[in-house]
Amino acid sequence: MKRDVILAGVGGQGLLSVAAVIGEAAIARGFFLKQVEVHGMAQRGGSVTSHLRFSDRPVYSDLVPDGEADLVLALEILEGLRYVHLLSPTGTLVTSTAAVKNMPGYPPEETIRAAVCAVPRHVLVDAPRLAEKAGSAQSANVVLLGAAAPFFGLPQDSLVGAIKRAFAGRAPAVLEANLAAFRLGLEAGEDGATKT
Amino acid sequence: MPTKLLLGDEAVAQGAIDAGLSGAYAYPGTPSTEITEYVEKSPQAREGLIRSFWSANEKTAVEAALGMSYAGKRAMASMKHVGLNVAADPFINAAITGTSGGLIVNAADDPSMHSSQNEQDSRLYTEIALVPCLEPSNQQEAYDMVSYAFDLSERFRVPVLLRLVTRLAHSRAPVTLRTRREQNRARLPDDPERFIILPPTARRQYAALVARQEDFVRESERSPFNHLADGPDASLGIVASGIGANYVLEAFAGEVPHPFLKIGQYPLPALLVDRLFHRCERILVVEEGYPYIEAKLRGLPERRSPQILGRMSGELPRTGELTPALVARALGRRAGAGIPPSSVPVPRPPSLCPGCPHADTFRALTEALGTFPETARVFSDIGCYTLGAYPPFSAIHTCVEMGASITMAKGAADAGIGPVVSVIGDSTFAHSGMTGLLDAVLDRSPITVVILDNLAVAMTGGQRSCATGRLEAICTGLGVEPAHVREIVPVPKEHEKNVAVLREEIRYAGPSVVIARRECLQTARRAKRPAREGA
Numbered sequence: 001m002k003r004d005v006i007l008a009g010v011g012g013q014g015l016l017s018v019a020a021v022i023g024e025a026a027i028a029r030g031f032f033l034k035q036v037e038v039h040g041m042a043q044r045g046g047s048v049t050s051h052l053r054f055s056d057r058p059v060y061s062d063l064v065p066d067g068e069a070d071l072v073l074a075l076e077i078l079e080g081l082r083y084v085h086l087l088s089p090t091g092t093l094v095t096s097t098a099a100v101k102n103m104p105g106y107p108p109e110e111t112i113r114a115a116v117c118a119v120p121r122h123v124l125v126d127a128p129r130l131a132e133k134a135g136s137a138q139s140a141n142v143v144l145l146g147a148a149a150p151f152f153g154l155p156q157d158s159l160v161g162a163i164k165r166a167f168a169g170r171a172p173a174v175l176e177a178n179l180a181a182f183r184l185g186l187e188a189g190e191d192g193a194t195k196t
Numbered sequence: 197m198p199t200k201l202l203l204g205d206e207a208v209a210q211g212a213i214d215a216g217l218s219g220a221y222a223y224p225g226t227p228s229t230e231i232t233e234y235v236e237k238s239p240q241a242r243e244g245l246i247r248s249f250w251s252a253n254e255k256t257a258v259e260a261a262l263g264m265s266y267a268g269k270r271a272m273a274s275m276k277h278v279g280l281n282v283a284a285d286p287f288i289n290a291a292i293t294g295t296s297g298g299l300i301v302n303a304a305d306d307p308s309m310h311s312s313q314n315e316q317d318s319r320l321y322t323e324i325a326l327v328p329c330l331e332p333s334n335q336q337e338a339y340d341m342v343s344y345a346f347d348l349s350e351r352f353r354v355p356v357l358l359r360l361v362t363r364l365a366h367s368r369a370p371v372t373l374r375t376r377r378e379q380n381r382a383r384l385p386d387d388p389e390r391f392i393i394l395p396p397t398a399r400r401q402y403a404a405l406v407a408r409q410e411d412f413v414r415e416s417e418r419s420p421f422n423h424l425a426d427g428p429d430a431s432l433g434i435v436a437s438g439i440g441a442n443y444v445l446e447a448f449a450g451e452v453p454h455p456f457l458k459i460g461q462y463p464l465p466a467l468l469v470d471r472l473f474h475r476c477e478r479i480l481v482v483e484e485g486y487p488y489i490e491a492k493l494r495g496l497p498e499r500r501s502p503q504i505l506g507r508m509s510g511e512l513p514r515t516g517e518l519t520p521a522l523v524a525r526a527l528g529r530r531a532g533a534g535i536p537p538s539s540v541p542v543p544r545p546p547s548l549c550p551g552c553p554h555a556d557t558f559r560a561l562t563e564a565l566g567t568f569p570e571t572a573r574v575f576s577d578i579g580c581y582t583l584g585a586y587p588p589f590s591a592i593h594t595c596v597e598m599g600a601s602i603t604m605a606k607g608a609a610d611a612g613i614g615p616v617v618s619v620i621g622d623s624t625f626a627h628s629g630m631t632g633l634l635d636a637v638l639d640r641s642p643i644t645v646v647i648l649d650n651l652a653v654a655m656t657g658g659q660r661s662c663a664t665g666r667l668e669a670i671c672t673g674l675g676v677e678p679a680h681v682r683e684i685v686p687v688p689k690e691h692e693k694n695v696a697v698l699r700e701e702i703r704y705a706g707p708s709v710v711i712a713r714r715e716c717l718q719t720a721r722r723a724k725r726p727a728r729e730g731a
């Protein structure tokens with residue numbers, strides 16, 4: 001059992017928190033793990049990525065080798081597309097529909113959607129809307145985590161447990177919203193996955 | 197033994213804390229910053245048991261660490277690779293005086309220049325300093341090497357360089373911790389004369405250092421971090437260091453079929469190299485950064501010299517960081533063929549945060565310069581404000597290395613072009629702008645230095661700036677006329693006023709300073725948030 005995951009997004013979207021939750025869940029299950037953060041100038045709205053690898057055998061390279069990722073999890077739709085070449089032929093792109101247009105020349109949304117749909121296995125999730133529905137606009141990252149949950153090869157309750165630990169010490173309402181976000185994401189992911 | 201999930205940087209910090217560290221000194225710089233941030237937040241530092249300090253620059257950091265070593269305690273100084281240029285003088289001379297308490301210099305290299313001006317390789321500095329170097333390949337080694345390096349330093353009385361690279365510094369993995377060692381007690385050196393390196397002492401000390409080189413090689417030969425594993429297929433031998441070794445293991449899923457020499461400690465272990473040379477006709481060198489090992493192997497006067505492959509021979513690219521795919525290909529392994537890249541994504545360049553004070557300063561400066569001849573030049577420096585190079589500002593003409601804004605402006609003014617403005621952040625000014633301003637004052641150079649005081653080292657995540665609250669005193673103290681040390685507040689509603697102030701000072705025929713003061717939005721936001729984050 002081995003999973004190579006690329007997380008992609010824009011500074012401030014909570015990408016590294018999602019990576020931490022997955023990593024924690026994997027470690028709790030006794031997997032070997034390595035997780036690279038690329039957050040260069042993220043606070044200024046640039047791209048952020050993380051390579052997350054876990055396996056029941058030792059993990060050597062910190063970076064996911066090109067063409068071997070099982071999953072690209074994207075909190076921003078253009079950022080997801082930026083890394084599809086890292087996916088293995090059977091890998092899946094799970095991406096939010098969120099578009100952060102903070103630079104010139106952001107491609108038209110139809111062009112981006114068409115390119116996403118050209119990826120053989122993809123799941124598109126309206127994370128911002130589901131996050132609102134869950135009761136916290138900030139929980140879009142956890143919606144995506146829910147949508148991608150079936151691809152990690154980790155039991156759901158270990159992810160839920162990791163979310164609970166991540167939000168321990170925060171207001172109970174914050175945890176509730178995030179657990180709701182996870183569930184909504186999970187449902188949306190299952191719907192999206194069956195369609196494609 | 198407990199395990200902890202740690203970044204490579206954090207593993208170095210935790211390793212030092214557990215190895216009896218007494219002082220951590222640093223100037224921030226990606227990808228090294230998290231070392232000192234981790235020490236700073238540790239219970240030991242908070243209780244005052246370990247001194248953790250953001251120094252004015254890398255040179256002062258290494259000097260403070262040497263001072264602590266002089267007093268018998270274990271100390272380290274951390275920096276990014278280019279920081280070692282600034283600290284090269286104390287680093288190299290500390291090898292001559294020798295150390296007393298263990299002294300480690302952590303230098304984090306940034307191959308591919310993710311956030312740097314160059315990709316220089318810190319290992320080369322140990323060739324000048326003639327000291328050992330350690331290079332971890334994973335977080336556990338990073339942790340273990342620190343304790344080992346303190347011992348090495350104390351045994352041989354030399355500073356030791358610990359070299360990291362971006363991908364390890366910023367990669368997390370579980371690390372098994374060891375029992376904590378006691379700190380050293382303060383103790384004055386019993387041979388204090390070696391710290392006064394006047395020529396007679398210096399010559400003696402240098403000769404002793406040169407004489408120790410053989411010992412360093414022997415240490416490398418029996419180091420737990422250098423390891424030669426035999427493999428059945430001797431048609432190729434592999435030498436790999438640091439994270440390069442990980443990529444080799446990755447390519448073979450952990451089972452390397454070739455003789456494989458993994459390097460984690462320098463100077464190179466001659467004996468192990470020799471053994472490999474006798475076994476293989478061809479050797480591939482996999483190392484992050486410069487072809488340092490490769491060049492050494494090529495230059496060895498061996499009886500049998502195998503063919504050496506690597507970055508110099510084109511098996512691997514000469515520039516940029518290694519990737520698992522590049523290494524797999526060099527080893528003749530097929531790299532995964534994935535999904536074709538999408539042509540849709542356009543680059544998302546970093547930009548100033550919306551509302552950043554630097555943006556207001558650049559708008560005012562550009563307008564102020566509008567009434568001057570087009571030969572007006574803005575010499576900039578390094579920090580968030582370097583993003584003023586990009587549209588919509590396109591407001592600066594240079595960015596070279598820390599402090600160069602003021603001194604290059606001076607030189608350009610000497611050449612007769614003008615008007616000449618220098619733009620420098622508060623932390624960069626404290627790092628290496630002050631001495632340049634003194635030059636300008638002494639020569640009455642007609643330059644205007646705009647100090648962008650956002651009360652933080654914003655670029656690297658908002659560390660404390662050494663200049664906060666002191667800029668006016670420093671500038672007037674260096675001799676800038678008090679009437680020509682002005683303050684502006686970079687907010688939109690002060691725009692006209694700011695343009696006027698800048699214009700007056702640019703027109704002034706001597707050295708002048710305009711301090712644009714408003715806090716970085718990010719540090720202001722973090723300060724408002726509840727203390728939870730700091731834990």
Ligand SMILES: Cc1ncc(C[n+]2csc(CCOP(=O)(O)OP(=O)(O)O)c2C)c(N)n1
Pocket residue numbers: 223224225226276278279280282578579580581598620621622623624625648650652653654655656661
């Ligand atoms: C010798 C050296 N040390 C460290 C760095 C990394 N670095 C670049 S700019 C900078 C400081 C930026 O602070 P400041 O001048 O206050 O500007 P700000 O980012 O706050 O706008 C640092 C730490 C470097 N490039 N070179």
Ligand code: SF4
Pocket residue numbers: 043044547548549551552553554580650654655716717718719
């Ligand atoms: S981090 Fe601070 S100084 Fe840097 S761009 Fe953002 S607001 Fe400006």
